[in-house]
Amino acid sequence: MGALLEGHFRLTSGLHSSGYLQCALVLQHPVEAEACGTAIADRVRTLSPDVVLSPALGGIVIGQEVGRALGVRAIFAERQDGSLTLRRGFAIAPAEKVLVVEDVVTTGGSTQETIDVARAAGATVVAAAAIIDRSGGNQRIDVPFHALATIALPTYEPEQCPLCAAGKPVVKPGSRL
Numbered sequence: 001m002g003a004l005l006e007g008h009f010r011l012t013s014g015l016h017s018s019g020y021l022q023c024a025l026v027l028q029h030p031v032e033a034e035a036c037g038t039a040i041a042d043r044v045r046t047l048s049p050d051v052v053l054s055p056a057l058g059g060i061v062i063g064q065e066v067g068r069a070l071g072v073r074a075i076f077a078e079r080q081d082g083s084l085t086l087r088r089g090f091a092i093a094p095a096e097k098v099l100v101v102e103d104v105v106t107t108g109g110s111t112q113e114t115i116d117v118a119r120a121a122g123a124t125v126v127a128a129a130a131i132i133d134r135s136g137g138n139q140r141i142d143v144p145f146h147a148l149a150t151i152a153l154p155t156y157e158p159e160q161c162p163l164c165a166a167g168k169p170v171v172k173p174g175s176r177l
Ligand SMILES: [Zn+2]
Pocket: 008, 016, 017, 158, 161, 162, 163, 164, 165, 170
């Protein structure tokens, strides 16, 4: 689907990479989005989550599809003054079991932040899941983590990035990519 881009990218985590996964290019197709959601749901169904929680924007579409496949509601947290927050009247009850869903996990930072949103509401996070794990096994997530596919893409601290050293302009994937 052309979602795996090659070049010189500054990821949301701040790391640089020669590869970027633009999952929106897959998720724009409802049939594929639903298939990814069903596949994630099949891996976590036995945990009986009550609600799917995703970080905006990247996690919203896949979170919705996982919620559909599990027959539970899907909500999202969004950034306000720098921290992820539940808005729009979304709420999680302390008794609820939460599944955190993302599109791509690189460092696990935003996934862990989303887990912390659910815990702040007093709820239990039973697992986290993503379409793609590109962390190379280095993600820091303190609940069981499931991914549909693991892809090894090199990431670099900016000051150690060979692409920067070679003088290649760095691109922040966003509206244009
Ligand atoms: Zn670089």
